[in-house]
Amino acid sequence: MLLTTLLRLFQRLRFEQLFHVDWLVNPTGATYRFTDHFKGFEKVEAVKQIFGEKTIEVLQNLKVKFTYIGGYMWIDARDGSLVVSTHYLNEGDKTGIYLDLVHELVHIRQFMEGKKLFPAEYDYVDRPTEIEAYQHAVHEARRLGLNDQQICEYLKTEWMSNEDLRKLAKSVDVKCT
Numbered sequence: 602m603l604l605t606t607l608l609r610l611f612q613r614l615r616f617e618q619l620f621h622v623d624w625l626v627n628p629t630g631a632t633y634r635f636t637d638h639f640k641g642f643e644k645v646e647a648v649k650q651i652f653g654e655k656t657i658e659v660l661q662n663l664k665v666k667f668t669y670i671g672g673y674m675w676i677d678a679r680d681g682s683l684v685v686s687t688h689y690l691n692e693g694d695k696t697g698i699y700l701d702l703v704h705e706l707v708h709i710r711q712f713m714e715g716k717k718l719f720p721a722e723y724d725y726v727d728r729p730t731e732i733e734a735y736q737h738a739v740h741e742a743r744r745l746g747l748n749d750q751q752i753c754e755y756l757k758t759e760w761m762s763n764e765d766l767r768k769l770a771k772s773v774d775v776k777c778t
């Protein structure tokens with residue numbers, strides 16, 4: 602029962618950190634350079650659009666932590682680092698991982714601008730910070746040639762209700778049938 606509850610909580614960690622359990626999230630405490638693990642992002646137009654002239658500098662300074670607890674990836678709002686699930690990285694859909702990285706990089710810029718990434722007054726799909734990040738990822742998905750149905754599949758997560766998915770899809774102008 603407790604395990605199921607915990608698993609469910611961890612599954613919610615796709616784009617956000619709901620709580621801070623460092624020893625569990627990152628037992629070794631090790632941080633890595635984003636550019637050592639994710640190559641060539643400084644050349645991606647969608648990423649250059651996020652950071653402009655600061656693209657190379659921001660990516661070089663960005664730290665990554667890897668976690669075994671599952672979920673997908675999210676920003677540690679205390680230090681602005683990216684946390685990535687190793688399981689997701691190894692087993693996840695490569696296009697989805699790429700789009701998630703684009704999404705998270707939008708959050709990195711928001712973090713640098715001092716925006717509150719997880720405002721409690723909004724539901725997840727209503728947060729302006731999320732909508733902006735999803736819009737950017739959807740734009741990149743379209744550029745890659747994904748159709749609305751495929752993008753809709755990408756937006757769908759196991760913890761999102763149909764109503765939330767509908768709302769999010771509408772906010773980012775994707776037709777989910």
Ligand SMILES: [Zn+2]
Binds near residue numbers: 616704708731
């Ligand atoms: Zn997000």
